[in-house]
Amino acid sequence: LTEGAPGQARPSAVRLSLRQPQGETALLFGAGLPGAPELAAALAGRTVFALSTPGLRRLHGDLIARLLAPAGRLVELEAPDGEAAKSLEIAGPLWRRMLAAGGKRDSLLVAIGGGSLTDLGGFLAGTFLRGIDLVQAPTTLLAMVDAAIGGKTAIDLPEGKNTVGVFHHPALVLADTDFLSTLPAGELRSGLVEAIKMAAMLGPELLAKIEADLPALLAGDARSLLPVVAGAAAAKCWVVERDPNEKGLRKVLNFGHTLGHAIEGVLGFSGLRHGEAVAYGMLFAMQLQAGRPEADPEFLARLHRLLARLELPPLPLGPGDAAALEAFMARDKKAGEAGLTWVLPTRLGEHQLRQGLPPAEVAAALSRFLADPWAAARV
Amino acid sequence: LTEGAPGQARPSAVRLSLRQPQGETALLFGAGLPGAPELAAALAGRTVFALSTPGLRRLHGDLIARLLAPAGRLVELEAPDGEAAKSLEIAGPLWRRMLAAGGKRDSLLVAIGGGSLTDLGGFLAGTFLRGIDLVQAPTTLLAMVDAAIGGKTAIDLPEGKNTVGVFHHPALVLADTDFLSTLPAGELRSGLVEAIKMAAMLGPELLAKIEADLPALLAGDARSLLPVVAGAAAAKCWVVERDPNEKGLRKVLNFGHTLGHAIEGVLGFSGLRHGEAVAYGMLFAMQLQAGRPEADPEFLARLHRLLARLELPPLPLGPGDAAALEAFMARDKKAGEAGLTWVLPTRLGEHQLRQGLPPAEVAAALSRFLADPWAAARV
Numbered sequence: 001l002t003e004g005a006p007g008q009a010r011p012s013a014v015r016l017s018l019r020q021p022q023g024e025t026a027l028l029f030g031a032g033l034p035g036a037p038e039l040a041a042a043l044a045g046r047t048v049f050a051l052s053t054p055g056l057r058r059l060h061g062d063l064i065a066r067l068l069a070p071a072g073r074l075v076e077l078e079a080p081d082g083e084a085a086k087s088l089e090i091a092g093p094l095w096r097r098m099l100a101a102g103g104k105r106d107s108l109l110v111a112i113g114g115g116s117l118t119d120l121g122g123f124l125a126g127t128f129l130r131g132i133d134l135v136q137a138p139t140t141l142l143a144m145v146d147a148a149i150g151g152k153t154a155i156d157l158p159e160g161k162n163t164v165g166v167f168h169h170p171a172l173v174l175a176d177t178d179f180l181s182t183l184p185a186g187e188l189r190s191g192l193v194e195a196i197k198m199a200a201m202l203g204p205e206l207l208a209k210i211e212a213d214l215p216a217l218l219a220g221d222a223r224s225l226l227p228v229v230a231g232a233a234a235a236k237c238w239v240v241e242r243d244p245n246e247k248g249l250r251k252v253l254n255f256g257h258t259l260g261h262a263i264e265g266v267l268g269f270s271g272l273r274h275g276e277a278v279a280y281g282m283l284f285a286m287q288l289q290a291g292r293p294e295a296d297p298e299f300l301a302r303l304h305r306l307l308a309r310l311e312l313p314p315l316p317l318g319p320g321d322a323a324a325l326e327a328f329m330a331r332d333k334k335a336g337e338a339g340l341t342w343v344l345p346t347r348l349g350e351h352q353l354r355q356g357l358p359p360a361e362v363a364a365a366l367s368r369f370l371a372d373p374w375a376a377a378r379v
Numbered sequence: 380l381t382e383g384a385p386g387q388a389r390p391s392a393v394r395l396s397l398r399q400p401q402g403e404t405a406l407l408f409g410a411g412l413p414g415a416p417e418l419a420a421a422l423a424g425r426t427v428f429a430l431s432t433p434g435l436r437r438l439h440g441d442l443i444a445r446l447l448a449p450a451g452r453l454v455e456l457e458a459p460d461g462e463a464a465k466s467l468e469i470a471g472p473l474w475r476r477m478l479a480a481g482g483k484r485d486s487l488l489v490a491i492g493g494g495s496l497t498d499l500g501g502f503l504a505g506t507f508l509r510g511i512d513l514v515q516a517p518t519t520l521l522a523m524v525d526a527a528i529g530g531k532t533a534i535d536l537p538e539g540k541n542t543v544g545v546f547h548h549p550a551l552v553l554a555d556t557d558f559l560s561t562l563p564a565g566e567l568r569s570g571l572v573e574a575i576k577m578a579a580m581l582g583p584e585l586l587a588k589i590e591a592d593l594p595a596l597l598a599g600d601a602r603s604l605l606p607v608v609a610g611a612a613a614a615k616c617w618v619v620e621r622d623p624n625e626k627g628l629r630k631v632l633n634f635g636h637t638l639g640h641a642i643e644g645v646l647g648f649s650g651l652r653h654g655e656a657v658a659y660g661m662l663f664a665m666q667l668q669a670g671r672p673e674a675d676p677e678f679l680a681r682l683h684r685l686l687a688r689l690e691l692p693p694l695p696l697g698p699g700d701a702a703a704l705e706a707f708m709a710r711d712k713k714a715g716e717a718g719l720t721w722v723l724p725t726r727l728g729e730h731q732l733r734q735g736l737p738p739a740e741v742a743a744a745l746s747r748f749l750a751d752p753w754a755a756a757r758v
Contacts (some may be wrong), residue, residue: 021400088471099538102710127506130533130544154509159478165509166545331481 014230018237020151020169021244027149027237029230031222033176034066042135042172043070047107049098051077051121053085056113056139059182064112067137067176075101079113083269085120086155088164098128108133114140114187115147115274119162122153126168136170139179141191141225142275145198145232146253148173150240160331161261161269167245175229177222188220189310190275193256195232197282200303201252202238204348206231207306214309252351255343256282259366262328263317271316279307280315282345284369287377288357289344296347297379303345304377319370326363393609397616399530399548400623406528406616408609410601412555413445421514421551422449426486428477430456430500432464435492435518438561443491446516446555454480458492462648464499465534467543477507487512493519493566494526494653498541501532505547515549518558520570520604521654524577524611525632527552529619539710540640540648546624554608556601567599568689569654572635574611576661579682580631581617583727585610586685593688631730634722635661638745641707642696650695658686659694661724663748666756667736668723675726676758682724683756698749705742 013030026038033039048071052064068074077094079085098107109132111121118136125134138148154165180188192210199207209228210217216224236253243250260281264274272280286303289295317325332340341355368376392409405417412418427450431443447453456473458464477486488511490500497515504513515527533544559567571589578586588607589596595603615632622629639660643653651659665682668674696704711719720734747755 088467092467095543096536096538099536099542127543127545129542130531130546152509157475157478159475163478163508164474164506166506167509 016234016237019241022169025169025171025173027173027233029175029226029233031177033174034069038172039067039174040070042108045072047073047075047103049075049077049103049107049109050112051079051109051117052112053079053081053117055081060179063178068110079117079120083116085116088155091120091124091155094124095128103128105129105132108135110135110137112137112139115143118143118148119154122168123155123165126153126166131168134168134170135172135174137174140183141180141188142194144175144229145191146194146236149233149236177226177229180220180222180225183220185218186273188218190273192217193275193279195228196306197255198232198235200345201255201351202235202349203231206235211306251341251353252343255351256285258329258332258340258342259284262325265328266317266321266324272313276312279310279312280373283307283373283377285342285344287369288342288365290379294346294352299347300345300379315373317370319367322363322366322370325366395613395616398620401548404548404550404552406552406612408554408605408612410556412553413448417551418446418553419449421487424451426452426454426481426483428454428456428482428486428488429491430458430488430496431491432458432460432496434460439558442557458496458499462495464495467534470499470503470534473503474507482507484508484511487514489514489516491516491518494522497522497527498533501547502534502544505532505545510547513547513549514551514553516553519562520559520567521573523554523608524570525573525615528612528615556605556608559599559601559604562599564597565652567597569652571596572654572658574607575685576634577611577614579724580634580730581614581728582610585614590685630720630732631722634730635664637708637711637719637721638663641704644707645696645700645703651692655691658689658691659752662686662752662756664721664723666748667721667744669758673725673731678726679724679758694752696749698746701742701745701749704745
């Protein structure tokens with residue numbers, strides 16, 4: 001984690017670097033990043049496909065235009081806001097437009113948007129002509145700390161999210177926190193959940209900072225957000241460098257996601273935001289650990305208190321939904337032939353992976369959880 | 380190039396190995412490969428997606444069934460014969476079927492077919508759940524010496540071939556030459572062109588062998604084909620190991636393909652087979668070199684004689700098609716912003732890459748070529 005050197009255009013920017021199998025990703029976090037030398041170097045003299053959404057262009061058209069100013073030749077691409085962007089029906093015409101507009105192997109795609117948009121943009125860049133260079137410009141807290149980092153890209157099939165995709169790392173991640181000024185409070189909270197996940201698993205200092213600054217973070221205070229964004233991103237980089245293809249350690253990032261994805265699926269991806277569903281998934285993982293000798297009860301209680309302070313919307317599911325959740329988890333794409341791997345917290349900065357939990361144990365726990373998630377997870 | 384050790388089930392099989400960025404690819408060439416231990420090890424205990432075509436199942440259903448016998452659980456997938464397989468319209472429902480049939484990250488896809496089928500199969504395996512294991516079982520000469528080796532996978536867009544794809548290496552390439560027994564003569568010739576390309580650029584001994592055995596090769600004689608298939612495959616492996624992502628050396632494999640792809644495109648992919656169009660492309664590259672000091676006239680004449688012995692169908696294009704060919708080449712996906720790179724033969728086993736050939740020079744050469752390709756390329 002290195003602060004920008006004095007004399008550079010944006011002394012307040014935080015710069016990180018991630019070594020990955022395809023090379024090196026530079027990451028840049030700060031307010032007011034148009035003019036950053038890394039961006040100019042990436043865009044100059046090239047055909048640049050700028051993928052964004054109508055909603056974002058309305059809110060931040062001027063900022064986007066200033067970010068893209070160094071492009072040699074600009075081709076604008078548009079996708080719908082939200083998860084609807086991540087479909088074959090959207091990807092197909094975009095590939096065709098990239099080809100018709102003269103896209104070549106040395107063209108570049110810049111994805112400007114939230115996690116859905118950066119997932120789609122990464123997939124387009126990773127597959128167009130077998131892979132062209134990519135700049136991820138995340139505009140939501142969730143995308144800045146998680147989705148835009150680490151090379152996971154995907155679109156959805158009707159039968160499941162993120163089921164068609166590739167690992168394709170960006171050359172540059174450019175997270176301009178000015179985009180966060182218009183982010184709804186619920187989106188800030190959803191992104192904070194992923195930061196809390198990273199902090200609980202990997203970053204004791206980050207966890208203390210989030211606890212201390214929570215009201216300011218939830219209110220979108222830019223000064224408080226920057227170090228949390230950069231700290232969570234640094235934790236993610238640390239994991240991805242050590243396990244780029246999710247063979248082992250990277251599974252830790254799935255804390256809260258096994259049940260979280262199932263909650264989203266059963267709700268039809270409406271009613272709760274991704275991070276909110278993950279928060280409930282974290283609660284359930286904590287419940288599975290409560291009382292086990294390897295789990296530190298003080299740490300679980302501390303995490304429980306922090307999640308409670310987020311004032312999440314209530315979980316709109318009850319005991320009658322247990323079977324649907326179990327069926328969804330059984331189809332989890334991360335499952336191997338041997339079943340699901342649960343990421344379970346043990347103590348601050350530590351976790352364990354458990355495969356082959358008896359289905360009856362999970363079912364019983366789920367039934368208690370759905371009756372009252374907060375009570376069930378209390379230590 | 381190692382012959383199978385005595386005592387193994389198939390002592391006549393040729394085994395190769397290719398180190399690539401994702402690991403190691405084992406390659407197996409021979410007659411009667413069901414029961415090969417490598418195949419049993421790859422398939423046992425897993426969900427196996429077996430992708431093939433109705434035409435191939437009619438001709439070789441029994442051989443296919445014996446190859447797939449070790450699979451833990453078999454899910455059959457079907458794609459149309461030929462280039463029609465390589466489309467989003469085909470890939471979309473196949474991805475959905477793989478998911479609905481319970482595909483997981485440790486599932487395996489086996490692609491059994493010609494180059495189009497192995498291209499599609501590789502793309503499906505490379506993108507399903509961000510990549511599952513792949514076995515390529517090429518059934519045509521072209522796929523055995525070229526398409527199935529080296530990790531290039533793709534589908535087509537209406538605007539261009541191989542424009543959406545990924546690099547995804549097979550764990551195993553299994554080329555059972557028994558499939559070649561039903562290959563039409565034109566398909567054998569088309570595949571031989573790629574072997575000649577590899578031999579001219581990389582394998583002096585292979586070139587002599589093809590020259591010596593040409594009648595038997597064109598007649599589909601299995602005993603003559605095996606060493607040529609294995610020799611061409613070994614040459615391809617040598618190149619791919621040194622340049623897996625086509626940053627430099629691997630471009631040599633594009634000899635004959637710059638104009639060859641344009642011929643196919645202008646003909647609407649009918650009238651000439653891929654290898655036949657590439658043979659004309661090789662002739663044109665030879666013409667561009669004729670008279671240049673770095674080109675060995677004896678070698679060019681030797682290659683000209685060998686290509687003439689293939690008795691290719693006449694090129695169904697004339698001088699009036701020059702503009703269309705030039706337009707097609709200008710859109711070549713391998714072009715960078717600086718234009719096309721031509722792979723030009725110099726002497727046996729040597730070549731040069733030339734970028735920025737003056738368009739007027741190419742146009743003039745093309746005009747002579749289209750008037751009489753064989754005369755224009757004669758040294």
